[in-house]
Structure formats: structure tokens, C-alpha cells
Amino acid sequence: MAKYTLIVNGIEQGVDVDPAMPLLWILRDELNLTGTKYSCGVGVCGACTVLVDGQAFRSCQLTAAFASGKKITTIEGLSDEVTHPVQQAWEELNVPQCGYCQSGQMLAAAALLSKNPKPQDSIIDQVMSQNICRCGTHYRIKKAIHRASEIAAKKG
């Protein structure tokens, strides 16, 4: 076991865990932040995506050692009132079906937009094809990213 200090959604949290325990499970099983989802556990689906210092990472592939001291943002912390441009666009276009993959989708989209505020289709295709959705919200995700980009531009 080892002690780490994690800064999750702006709050410092001490954890005492096996150094090999992935961030995904620290969030879900130790900190009860269950908005970050498990689906494959091996880095191939994107359901567990979180932001670390603003960059999208698959939390099932991160160790506490890597994440400690860095700013971790989960879906619960993307905005206070579900008002991040991505969340607004997702609501407007009614993107989710079952919703299970969507926290990962939204965080991947948020990271994309922060790097590339007006992404072209080809970039969206490339980035968002790494996240799996079995309900088939593909079309709406693509539209919603363009819409989020507009909303963010207006907010300035």
C-alpha cells in the first residue's frame, strides 16, 4: 500500500492504495466517484476517460503515482451546473441513449475542443473514433461537438 494525494475536481483527497491500482478504480471504488465508467479495463473503449491537467487520459491505464499532484477532472467536475459547452450541446442535441459511454465521450470532446476550438470533421472522426458507443450515438456526437464549439465561441 502507498499513500497519494489526488486533486480530483479541485478537491485534494488522500488515498492509501496498492501502487498498481489504476486511477479508474481509485475513483470508483475508493472515492465513490462513479461517473467515470468501466467497460473494458484495457484502454480500448474510452468509457473511463478523465482529464489530467486538461488532457484526456484513459483512467484504467493510469497509476495513482502518475496522477498525484496533477489536476484530475472527472465528469462530476466538468462544470458545476452541467453547463460546460459540451454538456450544453449534448443536451440540446439529446446525444445520450443509455448514457453509459457518455462521460468518456464528453471528456474526450472537451479535451479536443480545448486544444482545437474549431475542429474539422476529419479531426473529430480521428479523435472520437477511439471512444466506443454501442447504442450508436455516433451521428449526434459529431454534430454536438460542432455545436459545442459554437457555444464556446459565443461564451468567449
Next chain:
Amino acid sequence: MNRRNFLRISSFTAGAWLISDLIPLASDARDRAGVESFMPNPLIRIQSDGKVILYVMKQEMGQQVDTSLPALIAEELDVDPQRVQVETFAYDAAIAGRYNTYASASIRSSWQTLRKAGAAARTMLMNAAADVWQVSPEDLKTENSKVINPVTGASLSYANLIEKASNLKVPDNPVLKDLKDFKLIGKKNKRTNIKKILGGKQEYGIDVRLPGMVYAAVVRSPVFYGKIQSWDDSALKKLGPGILQVVPVSQMGNGVDNRNGVAIIATNTWLAFRAQQLLKVEWDLGAIPNSSTVALSAALKKAVSTEKPVLQFDSKGKASFFSKITDLKAFKATYELPYLAHLAMEPINCTAWYKDGKYELWGGFQAPGAFANNLSKAFGLDPSAIFVNLLPMGGAFGRKEKVDNAAEAMQLSKATGKPVQVVFSRADDTKNDFYRPASFHQLTAVADKLSISNWRHEVGIATFPAKNISSAQDIYGGPANDLCYPVNDYQSAFYAVESPVPIGSWRSISYNHNVFAVESFIDELAKRLLIDPVDFRMNLFKNGFDENNGKTKHMQRLQTVLQKCADAIHWKQKPLLKRFRGIACCQYTHTDAYTAHAFEISVSPEKAITIHKVVCAIDCGLIIDPDGFRAQVEGSLVWALSAAIKEEITITNGQADQQSFFDHDVMRLREMPPFELIIVESNENPGGAGEPAVPSVAPALCNAIAAATGKRIRMLPLIKEGYTI
């Protein structure tokens, strides 16, 4: 009873529509602190604070029943949509079957009843207001949770009428609104739970966290009927004190469908998964029938060519004999389809807590009826000893009709005395699925450009267990006797072959087999008869059905979607150079829905497919929630393309080979083609939305490939034939 905190429930015995139909007599009729409420029936609670609570009995898995079903009540009740709150109807063992959610049936089966529930409540509130004002209720109207007297301009809010209304009789035949007066049905309605999803606050089964809860992973028998011989957990020691217990799990049979296994109880999911890798179990696998994909495929073909069918149909239904076509002019073709898994994004899981002889469970289930009917029997309990907290599902697609996970969690909670959450790893989920069965189709027909005189559809299908033919035939994939084209002499036959792996419902059930085979064959016939495939279908439709049992109407609706789909892809105009088109249609008789898909594609010499456009035309009757409906059809396209192009479960030693998205790829965002959806306006009864737009996708695409390459696709998925997207 405290006057300020009471509940008025109308006599639930009134209203024949209520008793005979979907709405239960028992109800979630609990007092709520601080408000008076009136429940004219178990699905509606009108509170003195102006809030109206509508209850949903169907299980949410992404199909948005939490929006569409309440809209049906709210429409007739004329409530202020801003003040409506939607809640799930708490599980009640006495009526467990009514929570079942499959076959795209939620709206179809309950839409009139839900409207009547709303209309009856509204009538009672109007009668109450009429009594206050001493006028006739016919002279009053309702709007935004108020009864209004148009003559005087007076109004009374529903909240102020609940006491009076609750003393009135529930009307037997409440008058329903005229379709043209709908304000919510068919309009874009606010999605009830979307903010929860967007904020990461929606609680799925896997997110349940209870005080003192422990986590379990199970090493399950690699084959369904395998038995534990011994196990060795010595390697688990190095994982430390987080490993709490190792407990065997027994197979229970009886519609419970779990396997024998050995569970590791740990302090977190990750540790349980790690221990699962280290635990060694010796199995007695027993005899495995047709234990590989190759053996099964051979057995299916052999059955069709040499055995007697186990079931046969003619155009009227089940028949007593089957005869092959011997005419030398007959066309013949065969098609083969693989096992398919579900891979919902939320892996299978369940949480159980055994206390004082009773079980409380948490999870997402498509068939809560199984708790009262199967699990309680298997555990030797009264159905009331099991209570389930029904949670939304992170995808289901037919897989979550099973309760194997619940049986495990219940056994483990009893063994540990703690609340236990069982989580299937992704590999567990893929390898312990109930698969869409593999099938082999042989079609034979005598036809000319104008008609088909003789038609035979023979299907060999993997059944499990071997003797269970009925479910395999109807639900999972056997031949249907509802061919949508009129033919003179129709017969179909069903040959059962014992499956090495369990089978189950898979989004669009038997249709995804049969429509693929039939629509590929029709295209093939048209090519051989040198007639355009749309013209050929239209010619066939012209022959009409003799029997007047609804088939003619089905056919007309199908014909309309086919025509609209063909028009939208400009079927009659030549495509650009090196582009080719394919079309197919599907009469989804189970849920009264009609769909056609058309593709425009090109195929490179290296077999890389580029899809330039897909059109879908669909008639699903009256549509309650158009945006949710569109989402279902979009999702169906992704689902069906994924299966047609990429997905297959192969079997070695009676076990699925695949385990996760790295060896079982699915459709990605960049692979989705431009898509046009045409919804045929209709006032027919609402049909199902979740499934009917799946089956015609694969044959339409494969018909386009045949047009482009001259090569017929006889086997899915396409990657197996070397195609890429």
C-alpha cells in the same frame, strides 16, 4: 392519519381498462411527507404543492421510455410539463412480469392504457371543478394543470381539486383526445433524465455503493454445464488482505441461467479481477456438442440437406408436412450467419444484500418477472422475499433479459453476510453471453419477372439447450411464416442443431436472420431474371394476398417505405461512375413496423468499401417521441452495420474465442456514412422503435456489394470475406 400528510387513492377496482391492461392494482402508494396527494391510479400522483409525479414501469436502457411513456399520460392529463416529475415505479413481486421490457413493446402495448390513465384523472378533476362551480363538466376545459371555465374565465388548479376529486368514481370509459389536439405526443419533449447523465450522476447497477459492500469476480465454467472439480487459491495470498474470501457459486437451472463458478470476494473490483486471473480451477467440462465454429457450420448444413425438419410452416402457419422443390428451373441459394454477442457498454453486474431471510437487489434488468418466477423458486423463497431496485441499464440489447448475475450476487451475499457487487469483466461479459444463434439458410424458388410460384426457406439453427426449439424458432431466429411477398406455394422448415453455447434474444431477434436471407435472395432472383430489384418487388406486391388477415395492409405499408426509400436514393437515375446501389426492406410483423434501407457504395479492387450514402424510410405508425425515435433508428444503423461488417463470435472447445473490443471490433464514428432518414407520417397504432430498423441494413449493403462486384455475399461478417470499411 395526519391531515396534512395523507394520500388519497381512488378505488383501483374501477375502470375495466385498468384491471385488464398494463397498470397494476397494487401501487407505489406511499405517503410523502409534507404534502397531500391524490392517486387516481397507480401511475399518477397529483400533489397539493402543484407537482405531478408520473411513474414509469418499463425499464430504461437508452430507449427513452422515461420520456415517451410519461408523455402519453401527461398529454391526456393536460398537466403543466414544467411541474411533472418522472419516477420509476417501485418493484412489486406480485406484478413482477409487468416490468418486463423487450420486443420494442413498451409503447405498443401500453399506449392506450397510459392515455386512458391520464384521461380518467383529468375527467375526475373536471367533475370535481364542475361540482364546485355547479356547472356541467362538458362546459369546462383543462390546460396546464388547471380546470378552466371558459364562460366565466374562472380557473381552479388541480392541486386545489385533489380532495374533492378523490371522492369521485374512476370513469370506465374516459374520453381520449383527438389526435389533432396533441400537444406533447409527436412533439419534441424535454428528456427527463438527461441532466443526470450529463453530470455523471445517473446511477447504473455497476455504480451502486452500499455501506460495507464488497466486490466479487467469478471464475466461471468455460462451458455452460461444466462442473467444478477443484480449485487452488494459493496464488491469491500475494494480493494481501484485500482478498476476503473465495466462495463457490452453483448453477441453479430453472430459467436462472447462471454457471458454476468460484468467486473471489475482495475490497475493490480491481483486486477481485486480479485475483480472478490467479485463481486456478479444474473443470469437468462434460460432453460438448458441435464444439467449434467449423463443426457447427457443418452440422447446420448437414441438417438442412439430410434431416427431417423439426417444424414446418405454410402460409397459414404451422404445417404438418414439408416438401422440397424438385422443379429443375428452381433457383437456389444459401447464406450463413455467425453467432453474435451483445457487448453492452455496461458489463453485466448485480448487487445483492441478504438480510433476515430476504434479499434486496440492485441492478438493471429487462425481465424483472424472472425474479418472481424463476429466482424465487430456485432459492426456495416466496417471491416477496426478493426486492429489486430497478436501475437504468448501460445498454442491454436483449442480454439483460437474463438473471444469471442476480443468482450469483444472491448466493454470494448469503455466503458472506455482506452486500456484494458482482461485476463481469469485459471478457467475462463477452464469454458468458447468450448469443444470437448461428444459422444456415437455404432458399429455393420458382419465379419469373412477375411472380414467385413456389418458395422454400429452410433454416438450420443452433438451439440451446438442444430440445428448446420453440424459443429458438420464434424469438432467436427460426423461419418466419410471414414472408412479406405473396407467393403461390409457400413453405418453410426449421432444422435444429445442438449449440455448444447458450443463445438468447439479440436486438431484432429472428428478423435479422430471415430478412438477410430473404432480401439477399430476392435481389439475387431479380438479377438472374434480369429485372430491376425494386421493380421485381413491386411486381410481386401486385399479386396480392388471398387471405384477408391483415397481410394486405402490411404489404401496402411496406410498399410505401420501399418506394420512398428508392426515390430518396434516386434509384431510377444512374449513379455516378463506379458507384453502385443496393436496397432491401423489412416487414417487422412482431411490432407492426415497416422499414427499407438503400445504400450507395463503391468498392475498391482491394475490397475496401466506401459508403457514400444510406437512406432509411420507416413507417412505425404514430410516433410519440420523434427525437427519441430518430435516435433509435440512427442507433439501429450503427448496430446493424457493426454486425454486418465486423462482428462474429467464433467457438473453440465449446467456448467463445473473443473477449473484448480489441478482438471484437465494433463500428466507429469515422466509419459512419452520410445518413438520410425518412419517417412516413402515420396515424396507425404506434409500432416498436428499437428493433425494426436493424434487419434491412445488412441485406441492403450486401445487395450493393453484389451490384458493385458481381459477387454475392453468402456469409457475414464482411471482414471474413476480406472486405474493409
